[in-house]
Amino acid sequence: MTSAIRQIPLDTAIHHHAHDFHQIVIGLRGEAEFEIEGLGGAISAFTGCIVPANHLHYYVGNGDNRQLILDVPHDAFAVTGHQRDLIQLFDAPRFFALDAALRHYLDFLLQELNLLAPEGRLDALHGERLAGTLLGSLHARLANEPAAPARRLDLAAIDRFIDHHLGERLRVADLAAQACLSEAHFSERFRQSTGISPWQYVMRRRLESARRLVQQSRLPLSEIAARTGFTSQSALSRACRQAFGRPPSQLRRDPGGQLAPPPPALAGSGSGSATAKPLRRK
Structure with missing residues (x-):
């Protein structure tokens, strides 16, 4: 050519x-x-x-x-x-x-x-x-001039986007578009910045938000599941057991408990992919 x-x-x-x-x-x-x-x-x-x-x-x-x-x-x-x-x-x-x-x-x-x-x-x-x-x-x-470094990922802006769309089906492409990056470059730079994949990060945000709503509101668990991107109340319960060792009903009975980051086990892919609306690629 x-x-x-x-x-x-x-x-x-x-x-x-x-x-x-x-x-x-x-x-x-x-x-x-x-x-x-x-x-x-x-x-x-x-x-x-x-x-x-x-x-x-x-x-x-x-x-x-x-x-x-x-x-x-x-x-x-x-x-x-x-x-x-x-x-x-x-x-x-x-x-x-x-x-x-x-x-x-x-x-x-x-x-x-x-x-x-x-x-x-x-x-x-x-x-x-x-x-x-x-x-x-x-x-x-x-040839001998160093290339300018790419700007750092704005994780705060990505957090705001995730939280605003937490109840929806999020794709890697959706997050990459917020950073003006292709999916491949975004995934690579995201893992470099956070140590985990975009999907794992979104799952953490879903679980943190779900736990907060369980402990600080009286919303039905089914509504909390819908608001935080889980396909059903049972899917939310399975995810909470895996991440926190307790179902949402037990988390609710302990309203004074401190909100802590999900344990390291959550960083693995595990079987969590079936518990929430997936972060899908195009």
Whole structure:
């Protein structure tokens, strides 16, 4: 496959997607904002961002804007053969600024596009040459610069989302969307931050909320089960026995008991998957 170069404005409504090719976005006019697997930033004229393949990214244009977009498949001429080391440019998302020399090259590239492809149809081989020069120049400048760290997960915001939807069927995708991450990246970073999987974390939130309602309210157990995402009162009872060693009826008879975090046994997958409305993948 060949690389593709085009000039387009970005919609002023927020969009998100992922694609199986790499991408370079360089601002030509106005501003745009990107969030690439948790790394956020803005681009304007002579600044840009690198979007590796299969990385979920949110993007939005601000007012009158125009961007140069370079799509780079894994097997593009510009990143294969003797230029195969250029693929390292897409090891991680990042934002960058063009120096004076690259600004001159960008001006030349735009003139080539306007002269040779006024309707957007550039000769494939010439497009690869232009892309290869741009990628090579960027790689030479960025290879020794450390990539910016992705922002930390906002666990407080995730907690609020879980608690607000506790009685519903939650999916990993639902939580990942709150963090502007793909499911795979979210699950990996979530486990790094908390030591457990998203499903295990949601189960803990369900049980903590259920125990609080059992001890601090007189709601029927069936309603507590529904409010906290358990499929039935019996499902809630089984989960409480497994997590706390007592059924909800005994927890209710001890209203003075302290709310404690569920024991470590709850961190295992066990048979708890049948006790609550599942945190499902798409």
